[in-house]
Amino acid sequence: MTMNIGRKLAGAGALASAALLAALAVGLLVLLPACGGGEASADLGEPGFVFDDPDVEVELTASVVDWEVYPGETVEAWVYNGQYPGPEIRVTEGQKVRIDVTNDLPEGTTIHWHGLDVPNDQDGVPGITQPDIAPGESWTYEFVAERVGTAAYHTHSNTADQLAKGLFGFFIVEPAEGLDYDREYTMGLHEIQGFYTINGNSFPSTLDDSMLLINTGEKVLVRFANMGTQYHPFHLHGHQFLVTNIDGNPMPDGWRQNTVDIPPGQTVDVVIEGTNPGTWTFHCHIVPHVTNRGEYPGGMLTLLDYEDHTSYMEEQAAAAEE
Numbered sequence: 059m060t061m062n063i064g065r066k067l068a069g070a071g072a073l074a075s076a077a078l079l080a081a082l083a084v085g086l087l088v089l090l091p092a093c094g095g096g097e098a099s100a101d102l103g104e105p106g107f108v109f110d111d112p113d114v115e116v117e118l119t120a121s122v123v124d125w126e127v128y129p130g131e132t133v134e135a136w137v138y139n140g141q142y143p144g145p146e147i148r149v150t151e152g153q154k155v156r157i158d159v160t161n162d163l164p165e166g167t168t169i170h171w172h173g174l175d176v177p178n179d180q181d182g183v184p185g186i187t188q189p190d191i192a193p194g195e196s197w198t199y200e201f202v203a204e205r206v207g208t209a210a211y212h213t214h215s216n217t218a219d220q221l222a223k224g225l226f227g228f229f230i231v232e233p234a235e236g237l238d239y240d241r242e243y244t245m246g247l248h249e250i251q252g253f254y255t256i257n258g259n260s261f262p263s264t265l266d267d268s269m270l271l272i273n274t275g276e277k278v279l280v281r282f283a284n285m286g287t288q289y290h291p292f293h294l295h296g297h298q299f300l301v302t303n304i305d306g307n308p309m310p311d312g313w314r315q316n317t318v319d320i321p322p323g324q325t326v327d328v329v330i331e332g333t334n335p336g337t338w339t340f341h342c343h344i345v346p347h348v349t350n351r352g353e354y355p356g357g358m359l360t361l362l363d364y365e366d367h368t369s370y371m372e373e374q375a376a377a378a379e380e
């Protein structure tokens with residue numbers, strides 16, 4: 059198998075011709091993807107390759123930062139736009155999306171659109187669908203966001219190292235008719251240098267940035283997404299949540315669980331109904347994952363807190379202030 063790793067296609071016309079020749083060579087005439095649409099005007103990886111008029115344009119810059127997983131504990135993270143995880147990209151189904159990527163890392167990188175079913179040449183796998191984006195260089199991805207649901211994006215270069223360092227984010231495609239929940243949270247799960255994180259935070263920072271709030275009677279959508287390498291069975295006290303989607307795919311009628319396993323690479327959407335006022339612990343149930351390098355409590359531990367309920371914890375905090 060020969061791979062032209064550094065090869066750039068001369069243009070959309072050449073791409074179409076090559077595809078046609080390849081189709082004829084195997085005795086098949088295939089339809090080219092509709093996304094070409096006569097708009098193609100630039101080279102692969104350059105703006106305008108697919109769309110002259112994207113609906114959404116996102117800029118992502120990959121770089122190295124020091125990231126505080128909780129006060130006093132900092133790790134080196136490789137991130138998008140200075141954030142671990144990267145910014146959540148949120149679009150509506152059918153939108154034409156352009157993502158301009160700049161590489162400020164010390165080595166080549168790419169981005170894979172995990173779970174979005176993009177055209178093959180936008181899949182972001184170096185040596186298979188494109189070259190590495192060299193340090194200091196840029197690349198543009200373009201595709202139509204057709205699949206509704208919770209998806210992700212992450213590096214696909216030197217993945218064992220780069221993904222472990224934090225090069226990922228989440229990509230939400232909302233249905234055209236909108237969503238009907240009172241609140242919505244994304245719970246991005248990962249491990250970095252021995253710390254277990256929710257949205258880049260280990261407990262106690264999870265209480266600042268990843269605590270879930272609810273009121274009695276509300277319905278809250280929680281999108282779990284695991285970009286780490288370990289399983290995380292998440293358990294919520296006091297409730298049986300409804301599992302509605304796996305990898306964005308709707309599960310007809312859903313089902314009830316209080317502990318839902320989130321395997322590496324998977325997204326799971328659940329709905330929590332506000333039926334039991336209180337302050338409820340919400341955590342991974344592999345207990346070593348609820349520590350900070352062995353010290354309990356830590357890691358993947360947060361709370362579901364009813365705003366219309368005063369908890370023992372809040373009473374204690376108020377008493378301590380008096």
Ligand SMILES: [Cu+2]
Nearest residue numbers: 290342344347
């Ligand atoms: Cu876990």
